[in-house]
Amino acid sequence: MNTKQKIAQCFSPAAFIHDTEENYRAIEKLILDQEIGGLTFFHSRHSAAANFEKRAEVLDMSGTLEKMIGLINRYQALSKTPLLISIDGEYGLAMRIENTPQYPFAITLGAIQQNATELIEEGGFRMGLDMKAAGIHLNLAPCSDVNTNPTNPVIGYRSFGTNPQKVAELSLAMYQGMKQAGIGACLKHFPGHGDTQTDSHLGLPVIQKTKQELEKEELYPFQFGIEKGVEMIMVGHLAAPALSGGKEIASSISREIITDLLKTEMGFQGIVISDALNMKAVANxxxxxxxxxxxxxxxxxxxLCFSDHVKEGIEKIAKHASEEEIDAVFEKLWKLKEKLGVFDFKELEVPTFDWESHAELQTKLANEYVSVVSGRIDSAELKRLAADDKLSQQCFYGNSKTTFSKKLNEKYGSDLSEVSTDDAEKVIISLFVPSHKPLNQFGMDEAALAEIKNLAQLKPCILVHFGNPLALKHLGDMSDFEAVICGYQNFEEAQEVAADLFLK
Structure with missing residues (x-):
């Protein structure tokens, strides 16, 4: 290969599954003319722009998986060198593709009480198998960010928690599970995006901490991973002046942070992946x-992920980089492709998933993370109140036909939603938080929040919270509730387990 062909192996531009034929052909042109090394798949331009437009991502198109498989086959057939196919699927293919298995968010997995590393590794393994079956070689996950800032607009549910040791162990378990499945994974967003106030999709976050503070928190999970043999790390678009000679420069373009700190000081010898180069923290x-x-x-x-200027990027690198530098990077990427079986590409069939086995895993996980986080449940008292029509169930952002409601009604032998809160001596409030992102109070409107807070002050209430636990802060003082159950997800399995807590 000549110099430009070697450099082209670094490029993994965005490929949108739902797109125009004109844009599909533009990708084909990049493959043929620039001989790019890989592609990173996204659902659609609409969903990729969700962060820029400050709204929740909506996936509502059909046939996404079939379309992606068709595009991978189409693009691989054209490429002289098989393409490294990646996706950003922190909670599985479902993060980008409807009707595929969804796994719990990192914040949910961080709540697992027993055998967390083993269960998370199993989840990562299953997630990896799903991806491998769909022609994916590399999952741009998991997050090793320590979520120390509760108002962080971009990490939140994507982090395993607030404790650096726990985040280090659980993100490594997820990484190792995916690796066992034969796909690549990477810890992200180095040097740590947890304690930031700005979304790097929209601007440059700056962490004003000393190097010593960063080593104790942000850098710790990455150092832990490096010492355990992690082979890929993604660098985020965030500034840490204490690590870059006082400059407010995005880590993703800072030689002091990547070459001097990550590679030399911290001893990372693996592959460094850039966060998406179209993000506004650096793109402008x-x-x-x-x-x-x-x-x-x-x-x-x-x-280089999501580059919008592949041809010009290759030319600039060819002009400025040394042959030694280019060769060293090329060799790393070639070995990665060999290791992940990229060169063994065979035309893909649309995979079928073992939904029964997936549900079993979900139940196993939910049994460990769904929990009473404050107060206690007196099941005998609840049974007596239900028999006397003194127990009401009020559902917010769900309906009386949710799995949780149906299971309670079956066990108590009556429809609890028909008992008015005025007549009830106790109220079970089930809340299905509309969004996992913090925007607009996680999608909850003021009227619903006021009603929940008011109920909690008028009557003994048990809150059953299905969704991102960070949304609890909008529900007033937790001590106003007799008990609080966190279900973390609205999965059927999480609802079943939550209902069982009332019936023990």
Whole structure:
């Protein structure tokens, strides 16, 4: 291969599953003309823009999996060198593709009480098998960010928690599970995106901490992973002036942070992946096409994700980088492709998933994370109240036909939603939080929040919270509730387990 062909192996531009034929052909042109090394699949331009437009991502198109399989086959057939196919699927293919298995969010897995590392490794393994069956070689996950800032707009549910040791162990377990399934994974977003106030899709977050503070928290899970042999790390678009000679520069384009700190000081010898180069924290810094790609490469990134200027980026890198640098990166990427079986590509069939086995795993996980987080449940008293029509169940953002409601009604032998809160001596409030993202109070309106808070002050109430636990802060003082159960997800299995807590 010549120099430009070697450099092209670093590029993994975005490929949108739901797109126009004109845009599909533009990808084919990149494959044929620039000989790119890989593609990173996204659902659609609409969903990829969700972060920029400050709204929740909505996946509502049909046939996404079939379309992606068709596109992978189409693009691989054209490519002289088989493409490394990646996806950003932190909670499975379902993060990008409807009607595929969804796994719990990291914040949910962080609540597992017993055997967390083993269960999370099993979840990562199953997630990896799903991806491998769908032609994916590399999952751009998991997050090793320590969620120390509760108002963080971009990490939140994506983090395993607030304790650096726990985050280190659980993110490594997820990484190792995926690796066992034969796909690549990477810890992200180095040097740690947990304690930031800005969404890097929209601007440059800055962490104003000393290096010593960063080593204790943000950097700890990455150092832990490096010592355990992690082979890939993604660098985020966030500034940590204490690590970059006082400069407020995105880590993803900082040579001090990637080459001097991550590679030299922390001893990372593996592959460095850039976060998406179209994100506004960096995309607007360099008006000249290709300059950003060169800056990212020069800083020490080996895989350049979501580059909007592939041709110009290749030319800039060819102009400025040494042959030794280019060869060293190329060899790493070639070995990665060998290791992940990229060169053994065979035309893909649309996979079928073992939904029964997936449900069994979900139940096993839910039994460990669904829990009473405050107060206690007196099942004998609840049974007596239900028999006397003194127990009411009020559902917010769900309906009386949810699995949780149906199971309670079956066990108590009556429809609890028909008992008015005025007549009830106790109220079970089930809340299905509309969004896992913090925008607009996690999608909850003021009227519903006021009603829940008011009920909790008027009557003894048990709150059953299905969704991101960070949304609890909008529900007033938790001591106003007699008990609080966290279901973390609205999965059927989580609802079943939550209902069982009332009936023990």
């Amino acid at each position: 810094l360099f008006p000249e096409p290709g300059q950003l790609e060169w800056e990212a490469f020069h800083a020490g990134n080996n895989i």
